[in-house]
Structure formats: structure tokens, C-alpha cells
Amino acid sequence: MLSLTEKEWRENRLIKIKKWEENCPWEDFINDKTILTILGKKKKTEKKEILDIITKAKENALTGEMLSPEEVAALSNVQDQELWEAIFEAAYWIKCKVYGNRIVLFSPLYISSPCVNNCVYCGFRNSNHSIQTKTLTLEELEEEIKVLTNMGQKRLIVVYGEHPASNYEYICQTIEKIYSIKNGKGEIRRVNVNAAPLFVDEYKAVKSVGIGTYQVFQETYHHPTYKKLHPQNTLKGQYKWRLFALHRALQAGIDDVAIGALFGLYDWRFELLGLLYHAMSLEKEFGVGSHTISYPRLEPAINTPLTGNSSYLVNDEDFKKIVAIIRLMCPYTGSILTAREAPALRQEIIKKGGVSQMDAGSRIAVGGYTEIQKEHIPNKQQFVLQDTRSLDDFIYDLCKDGYLPSFCTACYREGRTGDNFMPLAKHATVKNFCIGNGILTFKEYLMDYASPKVKEIGEKVIIPNYLKWLDENVPQAAKQVRRLLKEEEAGKRDQHL
Structure with missing residues (x-):
């Protein structure tokens, strides 16, 4: 019970x-009937049309254009396995064309879990x-940061419940604290935020402490399902307030925003079109699309029956399709695959889905990093993680598959954000x-944190391979x-282009 x-x-x-909703300056861009009609009309599409859509998606990688709702609907209804292989190949090609064959690494840090909402699917209701x-107190937060920086992590997504104890002032206070902590050669260089929607003045305060990306997931774009799962007269029960959360963030001057849906609450094909319409609205109103798109699936949570019995749970095969379509749909956006998924599936989807960002060494209990020796702390977690590999083991697996692990935060510090970043990604x-x-x-990671096996493959294989790529493509x-690199070897850190 709430106090x-x-x-x-x-x-x-x-x-x-x-x-605010009464005076909202924007029209609801999600029309359930329109989306369902488009999906129905594109139930069956000729092979040639699908191949043409794939070709268009690859061309869009050089222009930043997005596919249309009709084209995304057509892809989502493909039944031919050969066509799916073509879609998977295109997703990986687009990702490499835009971002190169690197995977950006981060860790989630849950800072507060009390919440005044009562969402049916959430363990923290x-x-x-x-x-x-x-x-977390500031002292407890510092201990968490020390563990994370001892791993070698440089990027975080910090997560807060919606609660008076974790209001925007607390968000600002904790982010400032994170940036202030130096741990030997370790430090957190960029803090992205996953938190409740805010008012414009609150967003401005959060921007002032130097955040990276502000992330708000609509969870489900389907109006009746949203209403069913989010009790009315709760803060999260206000659909339009949440739908325009990132419009307000951009209004407040936050450069990068991120969207996502929780797959398993409603038909995944509908949610894909919801994400697309969301990205289209951001483009229309601000000329800046979503910096990243996330696509978490429902995972088991203590005393939360819907996570296991929803009629819309997404199986692994459909999940691969979702990730690949998102890459074709929005070629310029960062694609985030989380540790909710099992290790083998994650390794497969990196290539089939064109993934560009992943978390590793993750713990999602508040205070979970100081208790990292425990695989899970179920009664403190919002849901259960499937991938509990250490950061070092995760990096080793990336290296074995030839990917470049990256802890890059340079774009944020060099001003390549918002409308300064988008042209680079879109072209x-x-x-x-x-x-x-x-x-x-x-x-840096190899010199300061890596295990011997990672150091060997990194120094002998990965760095030489990617230096060769630079030699051949960007010699300057x-x-x-x-x-x-020579300056790093001499002791300097945080070197970047």
C-alpha cells in the first residue's frame, strides 16, 4: 500500500x-484502426515486392530515410524462409554500413525501485x-560505481522508479555523483537515463547535469491494451502524457532520445508500426529521430502472472524477425539488445538483426553490483536476466566472432548529438x-582490465584487423x-576522435 x-x-x-494533456500541442499519432487496417492489407505480399523493400531499406542506409508503415507491415507478414534470410542479411549489411562491425557496451544501473504505479506486468508495481x-543513498551509489568501473565499464543506463524519493531532483543529484567518482583509471563517462516522463522544466534540469540519452518506453502502443495494463488514475495510466514524453524532452533541449516497446503485451506486428509512427513523429516535429530503439521481451518476475501467461508472448523466431525489421525500418538508429535474452540467442541476433549496442556484466537489482557474486537476487529484481556472463567473458565471445567491442562516449563530448549526429548516421x-x-x-580495456585471454585476442587479432580497416577506408x-594509441600506451586515457 502507498503511504x-x-x-x-x-x-x-x-x-x-x-x-498538460488537456493542452497537449500535438495530435495522437497512433491510430489503432489505421495500423490494424495496414497490417490486414499487407497480410500477403508478392516476393518481388518484399525484395524491392529490402533493396529500398539498403538504399535508405545512405540517406537516413525510413520505410513506410505499409512496407514494414509487409515485412512483418513474410512467411517464406528464404526471404527471411534475405532480410537478416540486409539487417547486418545495413548495420555495418552505418556503424561498422562494432558493438557498443554499457551496463544498466538500477538506482531506485519504489514506484507509485501499479502496472500489471511489472515486478516493481x-x-x-x-x-x-x-x-540507493549516495554512499551506496558510490559503491555500485566502484564495482562497475573496476570491471572497466564506461557507459551506463541508470534506471529509476516513479516515486517522490526519485524525482527529477534526485535524478540530477545521482547523475552528478556518478560523474564525480574517479576510481583509479576508472570512471563513468556517459550516463543515459531510463526514467518516468517529466515536465519540460524538469527535463531542463536533468539536461544541465550532462546526461546522454533520455529513454522512455511506451510499453504498448495499442490503446485498449495500454488502458488494461496501466490502471487509470495512476501516473502511467495517462497514455498521451507518456506518448509525448520524448517530444517534451526534445522541447527542453535534450539532444538524444530513445524509444522502445515491451514485446509480449500485444501483437508484435502492431508494436513495430507503433515504434515506426513514433520515430516518424519525432522526425516531423524536431527533425531528429530516435537515437536508439529497444525491444525488450516480457521476462518472468516474482508474483507477476502476466509475464508467463500473456497470449502475446514472442517466441525466439519472431523475436529475430522483430530485431531485423527494426534495422531495416530505421537504418540510422542504434539497436539495443539486452541481457534479458540468453547468450546463444544474443550471439545469433547480433548478426541476424544488425544489433549495435548491448549490455554486459549486468545486474538489475538495486544494489546488485555490490552483490555481484550472486547470479540473481529475484526478490529485488524487476524481472529475471537470462545472460549473466561477466563483462570480460562477454567481450571474449564478441572477439571470437570478430566484433570490435567499444566503450566509446566520444560523440557526446565532441558535440555529435541530436541534429549534429543524425546527418552522420543517416549518411x-x-x-x-x-x-x-x-x-x-x-x-584502454585491454591495458587496464582485460583477462589474459581477452588481452591476447584483442592485441593480436581485433585491434590489428580494425586498424587495417581504417588504413583502407579512412587513412587520415x-x-x-x-x-x-601510443599516447595511451604511455599512460594517457580518454583519447578519442
Whole structure:
């Protein structure tokens, strides 16, 4: 049960949210009937049309254009396995064309779990008394950061519940604390945020502390399902407030925003079109699309029956299709595959789906990194992780498959964000920075944190291979990277293009 203070905070905020919705400057861009009609019309599509869509998607990698809703619907209804193989091949090609064959690494850090909402699918809902909730003190946060930096991590996505104890002021305070912590040669260089929707003035405060990307997932774009799963008169029950969360963030000057859907709540084909319409609206209103797209699946959570009995649960084969279509749909966007998925499936989807970002060494209990020797802490987690490999083991598996592990945060610090970043991604030139910076950050990891097996494959195989790529494709950058590598070997850190 919520305390009187929590109820009052929720009610006061709800009044403000409803007032904002009454004066919302934008029209709801999700029309359920239109989406369902498009999906129905594209139930069967000729092979030639699908091949033409694949060709168009590859061409879009050089222009930043997105596929149309009709084209995405057609792809989602493909039944021919040969066509799916063509889609998978195109997804990987597009990803390499835009970003190169590197994988950006990060870790999630759950900072607070108390929440005033009561979402049916969430382990952290306020009526779930089987879960222990917690909000980190600044001292506890520092301990978590020390563990993460001892691993070699440089990038975080910090996660907060919607609660008076974790309001925007607490978000600002904790992000400032994270940036202030130096741990030998270790530091967190970029903090992305997954938190509740805010008002414009609150977003401005969060921007002032130097965040990276602000991430809000709509969860489901289907209006009736959203209403069913998010009780009315809760903060998250306000569909339009959440739908335009990132419009307000961009209005407030936050450069990079990120969308996502929780697959398993409703028909995955509908959710794909919802994501596309969301990206299209951001483009239309601000000229800047979503910086990343996430596609988590429902995972088991304590005392949360819907996570196991939803009639819309997505199987592995359909999940591969979802990830690949997102890459064809929005070629310029970062594609995030999380540790919710099992290791073998993650390795497969990197290539079939054109994935560009992944978390590793992850723990999702609040305070979970200081207890990292425990595989899971179920009664403190929002859901159960499938991939609990250490960061070093994860990197070794990436290296065995020939990928370049990257801890790059350069674009944020060099001003390549928002409308300064998008042209690079949309015209497939950002990889010229990505590969060089990936080499430099991976070299840091090899010198400061890597196990002997990772150090050997990294120094002897991965870095030479990607230096060769730079030599052949961006020779001027190759010279600069070689110079910066020598400076790193002499003791300098945080070298980047």
C-alpha cells in the first residue's frame, strides 16, 4: 500500500499531468484502426515486392530515410524462409554500413525501485509485496560505481522508479555523483537515463547535469491494451502524457532520445508500426529521430502472472524477425539488445538483426553490483536476466566472432548529438568515428582490465584487423588513431576522435 505522502505526491502530479494533456500541442499519432487496417492489407505480399523493400531499406542506409508503415507491415507478414534470410542479411549489411562491425557496451544501473504505479506486468508495481524495493543513498551509489568501473565499464543506463524519493531532483543529484567518482583509471563517462516522463522544466534540469540519452518506453502502443495494463488514475495510466514524453524532452533541449516497446503485451506486428509512427513523429516535429530503439521481451518476475501467461508472448523466431525489421525500418538508429535474452540467442541476433549496442556484466537489482557474486537476487529484481556472463567473458565471445567491442562516449563530448549526429548516421559516415574510437576505448580495456585471454585476442587479432580497416577506408583517421594509441600506451586515457 502507498503511504499518505506517496498518495499525495501522486495525486498532485496527476492533476498537473491531466492539465498538460488537456493542452497537449500535438495530435495522437497512433491510430489503432489505421495500423490494424495496414497490417490486414499487407497480410500477403508478392516476393518481388518484399525484395524491392529490402533493396529500398539498403538504399535508405545512405540517406537516413525510413520505410513506410505499409512496407514494414509487409515485412512483418513474410512467411517464406528464404526471404527471411534475405532480410537478416540486409539487417547486418545495413548495420555495418552505418556503424561498422562494432558493438557498443554499457551496463544498466538500477538506482531506485519504489514506484507509485501499479502496472500489471511489472515486478516493481506498488501492490507486489513479494519484491523488496530500495532507493540507493549516495554512499551506496558510490559503491555500485566502484564495482562497475573496476570491471572497466564506461557507459551506463541508470534506471529509476516513479516515486517522490526519485524525482527529477534526485535524478540530477545521482547523475552528478556518478560523474564525480574517479576510481583509479576508472570512471563513468556517459550516463543515459531510463526514467518516468517529466515536465519540460524538469527535463531542463536533468539536461544541465550532462546526461546522454533520455529513454522512455511506451510499453504498448495499442490503446485498449495500454488502458488494461496501466490502471487509470495512476501516473502511467495517462497514455498521451507518456506518448509525448520524448517530444517534451526534445522541447527542453535534450539532444538524444530513445524509444522502445515491451514485446509480449500485444501483437508484435502492431508494436513495430507503433515504434515506426513514433520515430516518424519525432522526425516531423524536431527533425531528429530516435537515437536508439529497444525491444525488450516480457521476462518472468516474482508474483507477476502476466509475464508467463500473456497470449502475446514472442517466441525466439519472431523475436529475430522483430530485431531485423527494426534495422531495416530505421537504418540510422542504434539497436539495443539486452541481457534479458540468453547468450546463444544474443550471439545469433547480433548478426541476424544488425544489433549495435548491448549490455554486459549486468545486474538489475538495486544494489546488485555490490552483490555481484550472486547470479540473481529475484526478490529485488524487476524481472529475471537470462545472460549473466561477466563483462570480460562477454567481450571474449564478441572477439571470437570478430566484433570490435567499444566503450566509446566520444560523440557526446565532441558535440555529435541530436541534429549534429543524425546527418552522420543517416549518411553512413559515423562509422569513420565509431571504428577509431572503438579501437581506442578497447585498447584502454585491454591495458587496464582485460583477462589474459581477452588481452591476447584483442592485441593480436581485433585491434590489428580494425586498424587495417581504417588504413583502407579512412587513412587520415588511421594515422591519428595510431598516434593516440601510443599516447595511451604511455599512460594517457580518454583519447578519442
